[in-house]
Amino acid sequence: MSPRRPQPARQASLRAHNLALVFGEVADRGPASRAAIAAATGLTKASVSSLVDTLIDGHLLTELGPAPQGRIGRPGSVLGLSPDGPVGVGLELNVDYLATTTVGLSGHLLARELIAVDLRGYPVDEVIARAAAVLRRALDQAPAPVAGVGVALPGLVDTDGGLLRLAPNLGWRDVPVLAELRARAGLGDLPLRVDNEANLAALAELWFGEHRTPEGAPLTTFVHVSGEVGVGAGIVVRGELFRGARGFGGEIGHLPVRTDGPRCRCGAVGCLEQAAGLEAILRAAAPEHGPPPDGVHDSGPEAGLAGVIHRAETGQPGALQAIRQAGTWLGVAISSLLNVVDVGAVVLGGIYGRLA
Amino acid sequence: MSPRRPQPARQASLRAHNLALVFGEVADRGPASRAAIAAATGLTKASVSSLVDTLIDGHLLTELGPAPQGRIGRPGSVLGLSPDGPVGVGLELNVDYLATTTVGLSGHLLARELIAVDLRGYPVDEVIARAAAVLRRALDQAPAPVAGVGVALPGLVDTDGGLLRLAPNLGWRDVPVLAELRARAGLGDLPLRVDNEANLAALAELWFGEHRTPEGAPLTTFVHVSGEVGVGAGIVVRGELFRGARGFGGEIGHLPVRTDGPRCRCGAVGCLEQAAGLEAILRAAAPEHGPPPDGVHDSGPEAGLAGVIHRAETGQPGALQAIRQAGTWLGVAISSLLNVVDVGAVVLGGIYGRLA
């Protein structure tokens, strides 16, 4: 809520900062010798030696052997991320599936479990219990100590309080997901964070994405638009995720894009979600079918989207027109967004990635 | 441009951090004893003593004398901001005036000089020379060492490069204001920063503003809308100014608010500036006068605004209608902004402050 009070700097904070600096250097720019790390970070060789020792003891870095000789002078001993270092576990709780992912230090996949299940029908309690069980299984099967757990949720998330504030598509409101999971999965004091899936998708793009700037540098400033039933955007500026005051930034689903248009669930008129959301596309693409029935329908909106794509590829004008229309509205919203946050790149994810 | 490389933490950085922590405590929360500072910051009494000694030597803090006794125990010696500490100098280069402001550590005004002059007629070179001269005078007359200089500019500013990228109302483009001022005013290596006036207005609101949250706490998250000929917004989230990738965040003047509407200088249609900017208000309020003539007109748009306000106060429907109309469009733009950055408060400045 309020900006947190700055902490005093102790000797240990200093050490922690420099450990992170050295580790980050290897993580971001690949394996390097101690001397190279010293040159890149500005630390002295002596400090780097000491820091690297600590990191090796903690199984975060490992010696990869001597550098390939070619230049004069003693060859360095190359350090890389430890393959048997601590792992991270991610839990995705989404509308129609539940999944865990276990990754190593370099982000490589170690294990994944996905359970396709439409969670809309179940009470909150039962969903949390199932999620906790899946998470517990991932933790038990982890091949190394788990450093922390991240949870992606489909809605507005209060990251500080660990609350899922609002998930319209699940029908949830103010669910203390973090506390519940910690208790039911027996996490002890393991670091555990929850966040909005749009934000996390943006971070994934930042850390692991293949997109590049025209100059070939990795993107560090962009908007990642992830459309599903709702429309969200994760905003990354200078390598940092931008959240609003309460962590609800980037909710572009309810940007006003057309002064006419249907009334939205949120009460306003002309919201993007009503103009370019998944259901709006389906509605526009298949007006002859009428609006989809309420409640669970066995084909699901996703299946409907595949249908639209197929019909568009075979040249049916209604489907093409619907996609073009949605793209136009999305463009209006994104241009608003770009004006405000001044970023240079937009990455389309979710249904828009498939439509593009 | 690119996210800057993290710096190594040295012993000195640690000291600097803690000095800032102690100083900031006194600056933010008012005078306090060493013991109170220690309790508030989490530092030990011994550290605070040492840090305070350094700050007193640097004329940043000063002993205000013993605390008013009332509680048992030895009374503390209260520390406050030094009145003869270093001063800061601000330079405002705006369309129709040039001003310098000299302030003490606590932000109290020490000196101010304002020269009303319409700068639109003059070549860039001459304007910079005049600004440098005014700045030089302020520096020479400063009653204490000058810690740094801040420059407010009416346009898009690249703060890293010290460039005024674009100032449509001055007709400037890519002017290296920082370098020019440093050279012409003989600033040596004095810290010097340039920024957008909207951003600086927002920071001023953050640091010195009287606005409070409903709970009575100072605002730390808000949007400061400053409308003049153009419309800009400074965005402050959790006590920090948010800039876009290149420092051009908050340019809401060209948010698309109406899908119809006149074409804007920027090439798009429906920009806020065309719907609710100063000239749009004047145009709407006085349709019988026709659009104002191009170029400089001796009354100036500001004078026109006073007229509109006066006519509205005397109940003339045309003026009222114009203001109401502009307010509506501004509301649409602000609601877009709030969706994206998720802040809870909006502060109206510039012409909107007067219209409200």
Added chain:
DNA sequence: CATGATTTGTTCAACTCCTGTACTTACTCG
């Protein structure tokens, strides 16, 4: 093949800074 140049990584004394404890100082309360 031996020597010197060059670069890497470690060791060690010195320095800076924070911390905890003990101590002095200064005031209130009874």
Added chain:
DNA sequence: CGAGTAAGTACAGGAGTTGAACAAATCATG
């Protein structure tokens, strides 16, 4: 006037970085 309490200081000790000296490993060269 003495006990109690809180503020500020002094000092030893620990953690961390620095810089220089040194040992190790390789290439270049005669």
